[in-house]
Amino acid sequence: MKDIELPRKVLVGENALYEADELVFELGLRGKPLILCDDNTRGIAGDIVSQQLDCEAEVTETSSEKEIKDYASQVTEENRGYVVGVGGGRVIDTGKLVAFESKTPFISVPTSASHDGIASPQVSIKQEKPLSLRVHCPLGVLGDTKIIGKAPEKLLSAGCADAISNFTAVLDWELAHQKRGEYFGDYAAALSRLSAEIVIQKAEKISGDVSILVEALISSGVAIGIAGSSRPCSGAEHMFSHTLDLICEKPALHGHQCGVGSILTACLHNADWLKIKNALENCGAPTCAGELGIADETVIEALVRAHDIRNRHTILGDGLTEDEAWGVARKTGVVE
Ligand SMILES: [Zn+2]
Numbered sequence: 001m002k003d004i005e006l007p008r009k010v011l012v013g014e015n016a017l018y019e020a021d022e023l024v025f026e027l028g029l030r031g032k033p034l035i036l037c038d039d040n041t042r043g044i045a046g047d048i049v050s051q052q053l054d055c056e057a058e059v060t061e062t063s064s065e066k067e068i069k070d071y072a073s074q075v076t077e078e079n080r081g082y083v084v085g086v087g088g089g090r091v092i093d094t095g096k097l098v099a100f101e102s103k104t105p106f107i108s109v110p111t112s113a114s115h116d117g118i119a120s121p122q123v124s125i126k127q128e129k130p131l132s133l134r135v136h137c138p139l140g141v142l143g144d145t146k147i148i149g150k151a152p153e154k155l156l157s158a159g160c161a162d163a164i165s166n167f168t169a170v171l172d173w174e175l176a177h178q179k180r181g182e183y184f185g186d187y188a189a190a191l192s193r194l195s196a197e198i199v200i201q202k203a204e205k206i207s208g209d210v211s212i213l214v215e216a217l218i219s220s221g222v223a224i225g226i227a228g229s230s231r232p233c234s235g236a237e238h239m240f241s242h243t244l245d246l247i248c249e250k251p252a253l254h255g256h257q258c259g260v261g262s263i264l265t266a267c268l269h270n271a272d273w274l275k276i277k278n279a280l281e282n283c284g285a286p287t288c289a290g291e292l293g294i295a296d297e298t299v300i301e302a303l304v305r306a307h308d309i310r311n312r313h314t315i316l317g318d319g320l321t322e323d324e325a326w327g328v329a330r331k332t333g334v335v336e
Pocket residue numbers: 115116162233238254255258
């Protein structure tokens with residue numbers, strides 16, 4: 001049985017934030033919301049959403065299991081009707097999980113376009129063993145392109161790189177289908193690839209018009225909703241990034257790490273890794289360890305250990321040897 005979940009209403013455009021009350025009305029949401037933001041996103045967008053929905057925003061600084069459970073226990077049918085997450089990946093994921101735990105609808109209000117979690121039914125929690133959870137996808141998405149466009153350049157290039165990495169995620173998904181008989185969805189795969197392709201084609205225009213990128217990331221989330229798993233947008237390149245998060249004292253941005261991972265795994269797939277590398281360059285995203293600010297040896301360690309981070313069949317198979325890892329990383333110029 002297929003279990004497809006999609007957002008019901010997505011508003012993307014300049015000043016979309018000022019439509020928050022309208023969105024809530026159209027979705028038939030009632031009661032007081034729990035609005036979550038962080039110290040930074042409160043001033044950027046949280047206060048406007050607060051005003052629109054006539055309710056104070058709460059500042060959340062972690063996404064620990066305990067904090068999420070505390071928030072979830074606050075949300076009952078009597079006191080809170082729905083949850084709103086205003087911020088980047090961490091706040092959105094926290095809100096999504098709080099809403100899921102408390103069985104209430106979630107509205108996603110991204111303040112940057114740095115990852116594909118904006119509209120997906122997926123949550124990743126950074127902890128010792130990173131956790132990837134399937135939850136509900138947001139009922140509504142409010143993407144204010146004026147605000148997202150003002151986010152730091154590196155967040156935009158990280159979003160581009162996360163979308164571009166869909167290419168290798170789909171290759172890994174196909175491989176798992178061929179080798180392990182895993183379910184493969186042509187439609188979800190095509191939609192995921194399309195998001196990557198559009199970002200590649202429009203790379204140079206994105207800093208002037210972020211709506212292309214926001215739509216690509218929302219479409220990636222929709223592909224995940226259609227597939228019923230993160231498969232269309234998360235393969236070995238994501239496992240490489242999660243491993244870097246684990247072993248680096250100062251990891252780089254998620255999308256940037258996935259982009260570099262994608263160059264490596266494309267090469268392992270014998271696919272066109274240069275196309276990925278050039279596309280990343282055009283977006284202003286890193287293409288090697290040095291640009292990530294991570295030592296060559298650490299990148300190799302992550303590549304060797306990545307297959308172990310989750311039980312997902314990819315081109316990494318049962319793992320690369322150190323020699324194999326140096327080989328592919330040197331060939332693609334990811335290390336010196
Ligand atoms: Zn990602």
